Structure formats: structure tokens, C-alpha cells
Amino acid sequence: xxxxxLRDVKKSFGMAEVIKGIDLTVEDGExxxxxxPSGCGKSTLLRMIAGLEEVTSGEVSLDGREITGLAPAKxxxxxxxxxxxxxxxxxxxDNMGLALKQAGTPKAEIREATDRAAAMLGLEAxxxxxxxxxxxxxxxxxxxxxxxxxxxxxxxxDEPLSNLDAALRVQTRIEIARLHRELGATTIYVTHDxxxxxxxxxxxxxxxxxxxxxxxxxxxLYHDPDNIFVAGFIGSPQ
Ligand code: ADP
Ligand code: MG
Numbered sequence: 001x002x003x004x005x006l007r008d009v010k011k012s013f014g015m016a017e018v019i020k021g022i023d024l025t026v027e028d029g030e031x032x033x034x035x036x037p038s039g040c041g042k043s044t045l046l047r048m049i050a051g052l053e054e055v056t057s058g059e060v061s062l063d064g065r066e067i068t069g070l071a072p073a074k075x076x077x078x079x080x081x082x083x084x085x086x087x088x089x090x091x092x093x094d095n096m097g098l099a100l101k102q103a104g105t106p107k108a109e110i111r112e113a114t115d116r117a118a119a120m121l122g123l124e125a126x127x128x129x130x131x132x133x134x135x136x137x138x139x140x141x142x143x144x145x146x147x148x149x150x151x152x153x154x155x156x157x158d159e160p161l162s163n164l165d166a167a168l169r170v171q172t173r174i175e176i177a178r179l180h181r182e183l184g185a186t187t188i189y190v191t192h193d194x195x196x197x198x199x200x201x202x203x204x205x206x207x208x209x210x211x212x213x214x215x216x217x218x219x220x221l222y223h224d225p226d227n228i229f230v231a232g233f234i235g236s237p238q
């Protein structure tokens with residue numbers, strides 16, 4: 001259902017080419033993790049998939065439909081950011097339901113969808129609060145809830161745990177793994193953290209300078225990295 005295909009996707013900002021031709025298939029239901037050094041283009045690639053950044057050339061298709069030029073709201077893709085990006089003046093419930101409201105979904109249906117997401121994430125008691133009255137971990141759960149409510153075919157996470165402390169990172173990672181099992185939705189997840197990559201991924205994509213350096217199952221990359229660069233991110237300590 002949510003199979004994503006990228007065909008020779010490139011991106012330039014002015015004269016600088018930052019994504020230099022990405023070919024990638026993420027299978028329906030697959031959990032795909034992007035790793036790579038800062039500035040290698042992970043966020044730009046996610047933003048192009050989400051439609052938040054225009055593709056300079058190449059094609060993006062989801063579920064057999066080409067979406068390269070489509071507006072973000074029409075893509076059936078939800079993105080969770082590192083910075084939460086919640087609306088401070090809206091309650092948790094209204095933050096979570098906003099996209100549905102904008103799409104003209106009936107009120108009762110929005111209520112049901114936000115209640116369901118709240119139950120999955122343990123947010124039931126916080127629904128009438130504002131983001132400012134939540135902890136960092138709770139805010140990140142609201143951001144995830146907002147993505148779930150839209151029932152996307154594809155979830156995109158851009159370093160969602162990097163603002164959390166170590167204990168919360170572990171807890172939230174386990175929650176994300178559980179949600180993925182429950183929802184079975186295709187997911188792309190960007191992280192710097194080797195443990196996150198190893199424990200969450202079906203497939204890891206190692207990026208370097210706007211290109212794919214190596215793609216493989218976590219254990220294959222761990223035991224058999226193509227080169228020292230890949231080993232530096234995923235490989236077993238020498
Ligand atoms: P990552 O997420 O892997 O750290 P980014 O995708 O944020 O990398 O950035 C990739 C490259 O593109 C960097 O060199 C960055 O400076 C550049 N870049 C990203 N966004 C813009 C922009 N809006 N304008 C110009 N350059 C950008
Ligand atoms: Mg980034």
C-alpha cells in the first residue's frame with residue numbers, strides 16, 4: 001500500500017547540488033532508517049518526499065502514484081520533526097486534529113481519531129493542555145499523535161528523539177517501535193544514533209554527500225560494511 005520509490009532524485013540550492021541522484025525503494029510496511037553525517041542531505045531528502053521542498057529533478061512515487069509535484073497535504077505523508085512544531089495557542093487535542101479539521105473532517109470523527117491516537121500514546125489526561133504545559137517527551141508524543149491521526153501511508157521522522165534526555169529517548173524509541181508494529185505503516189526515520197538505527201530498522205540507508213553510500217539490513221551493514229565510512233556509522237567496533 002505505502003511503497004515509496006525515488007528515481008534519480010536531485011536537489012540544488014542555487015549552484016550547490018546537495019542531493020546528487022538518489023534511487024531508493026522503501027517497501028510497504030518497511031521501517032527504513034537514514035544515517036549519515038550532518039549536512040549530507042537527510043533532512044532535504046525527507047522534505048522533498050514530504051513535498052516541503054521542491055525536487056530539482058527526478059521522480060517520487062507512493063503507492064504506485066507519482067507525487068513529485070503534489071502539495072504536501074495531498075500526499076498522504078506525515079512528518080514528525082525534531083523541534084515538535086506544535087501550535088502554542090492550541091490545545092493538545094486541537095494540535096492533533098488540526099490537519100483533519102483543515103481537510104473538512106466532521107467534528108465527531110476528529111474527536112474519535114484524536115481519542116484513539118491519545119490512547120495509543122498515553123496522552124488521554126493531557127488533551128486540553130497547551131504545549132507550554134507539557135514536558136519535552138510529552139510534546140514529542142503529541143507530535144507523533146498528530147501524525148497518526150492523519151492515517152498516512154508513509155511516516156517521516158527527522159531525528160525525533162534528539163532533544164530528549166537519554167532515558168526518555170529509550171522509552172520513546174520503544175514506543176515508536178510498538179506503534180510501527182501496530183500501524184504497520186511504511187516509515188523513514190532519520191537518526192544520528194547507532195542504537196536507534198540498529199534496533200528500529202528493517203533497512204538502513206547510509207548517506208554521504210548527497211549520495212547513498214550503502215543500503216542493507218542492520219546486521220549486514222554491521223558485520224559487512226562496504227568501507228570504513230559505513231563502518232564508522234554502523235559497523236562493529238574494530
Ligand atoms: P542533514 O539533515 O543531513 O544534516 P540537510 O539536508 O539539512 O543535511 O542539508 C544538506 C545540505 O544542504 C547542507 O549543505 C545544507 O547547508 C544545505 N541546505 C539545506 N537547506 C538549504 C536551503 N534552504 N538553502 C541552501 N542550502 C541548504
Ligand atoms: Mg537534518
